[in-house]
Amino acid sequence: MSIIVNNIQKGFNGTEILKGISFEFEPGKTNLIIGQSGSGKSVLTKCIVGLYEVDKGEVIYGGENFSAMNKAERKHIRTQIGMLFQGSALFDSYSVEQNVMFPLIMFSDMSKEEMIDRVNFCLKRVQLENKNHLFPSEISGGMQKRVAIARAIALNPKYLFCDEPNSGLDPKTSIVIDNLIHDLTKEYNMTTVVITHDMNSVMEIGENIMYIHKGENWWTGDKHSIVTTENKEIGDFVYASEFMKQLRGKLS
Amino acid sequence: MIAAAFKKPEKWRVLGKNFIHEVHSIGISSLSIVALLSLFMGAVMVIQTASNIDSVLIPAYTVGFATRQSMILEFSSTMICLILAGKVGSNIASEIGTMRLTEQIDALEVMGVNSINHLVLPKILASLFIFPFIVLISMGLGLIGGGLIGTQAGIITLEKYIMGLQYYFDPFSITYSLFKTLFFAFFIATIPSYFGYYVNPSGGALEVGRSGTKSVVASSMVILLINLIITYFLLL
Numbered sequence: 001m002s003i004i005v006n007n008i009q010k011g012f013n014g015t016e017i018l019k020g021i022s023f024e025f026e027p028g029k030t031n032l033i034i035g036q037s038g039s040g041k042s043v044l045t046k047c048i049v050g051l052y053e054v055d056k057g058e059v060i061y062g063g064e065n066f067s068a069m070n071k072a073e074r075k076h077i078r079t080q081i082g083m084l085f086q087g088s089a090l091f092d093s094y095s096v097e098q099n100v101m102f103p104l105i106m107f108s109d110m111s112k113e114e115m116i117d118r119v120n121f122c123l124k125r126v127q128l129e130n131k132n133h134l135f136p137s138e139i140s141g142g143m144q145k146r147v148a149i150a151r152a153i154a155l156n157p158k159y160l161f162c163d164e165p166n167s168g169l170d171p172k173t174s175i176v177i178d179n180l181i182h183d184l185t186k187e188y189n190m191t192t193v194v195i196t197h198d199m200n201s202v203m204e205i206g207e208n209i210m211y212i213h214k215g216e217n218w219w220t221g222d223k224h225s226i227v228t229t230e231n232k233e234i235g236d237f238v239y240a241s242e243f244m245k246q247l248r249g250k251l252s
Numbered sequence: 253m254i255a256a257a258f259k260k261p262e263k264w265r266v267l268g269k270n271f272i273h274e275v276h277s278i279g280i281s282s283l284s285i286v287a288l289l290s291l292f293m294g295a296v297m298v299i300q301t302a303s304n305i306d307s308v309l310i311p312a313y314t315v316g317f318a319t320r321q322s323m324i325l326e327f328s329s330t331m332i333c334l335i336l337a338g339k340v341g342s343n344i345a346s347e348i349g350t351m352r353l354t355e356q357i358d359a360l361e362v363m364g365v366n367s368i369n370h371l372v373l374p375k376i377l378a379s380l381f382i383f384p385f386i387v388l389i390s391m392g393l394g395l396i397g398g399g400l401i402g403t404q405a406g407i408i409t410l411e412k413y414i415m416g417l418q419y420y421f422d423p424f425s426i427t428y429s430l431f432k433t434l435f436f437a438f439f440i441a442t443i444p445s446y447f448g449y450y451v452n453p454s455g456g457a458l459e460v461g462r463s464g465t466k467s468v469v470a471s472s473m474v475i476l477l478i479n480l481i482i483t484y485f486l487l488l
Binding site: 046049050051074075078079081083085086087089090091092102103105106107161 | 262263265266350354355356358359361362363364365
């Protein structure tokens with residue numbers, strides 16, 4: 001099921017951050033929100049998941065107007081959302097197993113055995129078998145991201161949000177995380193939204209991309225069209241490094 | 253925030269589990285410091301009372317009487333709660349503030365969990381439950397500490413000290429003390445929770461530290477004010 005944002009506007013203390021963004025995040029695809037730091041990517045994502053209320057516009061999940069719902073009405077949509085935060089946001093005092101089990105305890109009627117089976121399945125899916133009893137402080141940043149992904153998919157969500165999933169990770173681990181997100185999207189036919197400014201991620205998993213510039217939807221396309229676009233801002237973003245500039249010269 | 257905290261919990265079993273965790277975190281882990289402070293406060297009370305009584309007209313058991321009255325009416329409730337406002341309050345504010353900073357509260361909200369209810373209600377219930385026991389323990393240990401120093405330092409005989417403890421004892425003084433403890437417990441749990449929950453995440457660790465300090469100052473002020481109001485209406 002798709003997520004549609006219509007004319008989203010959001011400001012803080014009189015400063016307009018999002019200036020009427022509209023876009024459709026397609027189901028079964030890794031939808032990317034890209035843009036420079038401070039362009040409004042994270043604010044847009046927080047508006048979509050309901051952490052911020054929009055000033056104007058609407059967010060529609062599978063035909064249901066999320067923006068018009070009250071907190072209680074939103075609950076059934078929220079249980080269909082999984083989210084991977086930039087810093088993983090794992091609960092420090094919980095073990096890996098307890099972290100992944102948390103949404104199951106809160107929102108499912110599973111027995112303890114069923115929950116443990118589901119946790120083990122999710123951890124196996126992110127290649128973290130036998131790490132159940134470790135605590136977030138005892139595992140690496142990449143492993144923390146994978147635990148957060150396991151927690152996000154524990155309830156079989158329809159929508160997956162990933163806020164800068166590669167921040168703080170080395171390039172090799174970043175690709176592992178990107179591919180994991182991409183594979184899970186296909187496997188569960190989720191509507192996945194990834195917020196990133198990492199060009200490696202864009203080229204690896206970018207199927208439906210929105211480029212935000214100063215709070216506006218500046219460009220949309222996919223990973224193939226982004227390298228050939230004539231748009232100057234996109235060009236500056238994609239070919240920011242000297243290496244990419246040289247590569248562009250050779251390609252052209 | 254209070255209204256959100258007292259909404260029906262998502263799962264009662266989770267609330268129960270969190271409640272037990274908080275009883276340990278807030279109460280049981282504070283017992284050693286409370287015990288030490290109470291023993292010393294009782295001991296100091298005995299020494300100070302004895303050193304200020306220089307009239308032969310004042311009976312010796314007055315030392316026990318004054319220690320009992322001070323410990324039960326004021327020290328074991330107000331003083332201990334002020335100290336716990338520092339220990340427990342800063343802990344609550346920094347714990348919740350760090351959760352805000354590291355997006356753990358956002359994670360709860362995105363999942364559809366009422367984060368205030370999930371994080372704050374167990375702390376309020378645990379404080380209301382465990383603080384009266386802590387205060388009762390403090391009263392007992394304070395009187396024991398006074399007795400120990402009084403008899404070992406030759407200030408007062410055990411018989412006279414016990415006579416002083418029993419002299420004109422009004423059980424209402426314990427009720428009064430426990431009654432105000434419930435108010436202190438509520439504010440010790442809620443004020444730091446508020447400062448922690450609404451910490452400005454862009455301020456980083458510095459802001460979490462500030463929220464801890466603010467919460468301790470605010471809860472201490474509220475405790476003193478509540479103490480004055482309750483004392484005025486119940487004892488005058």
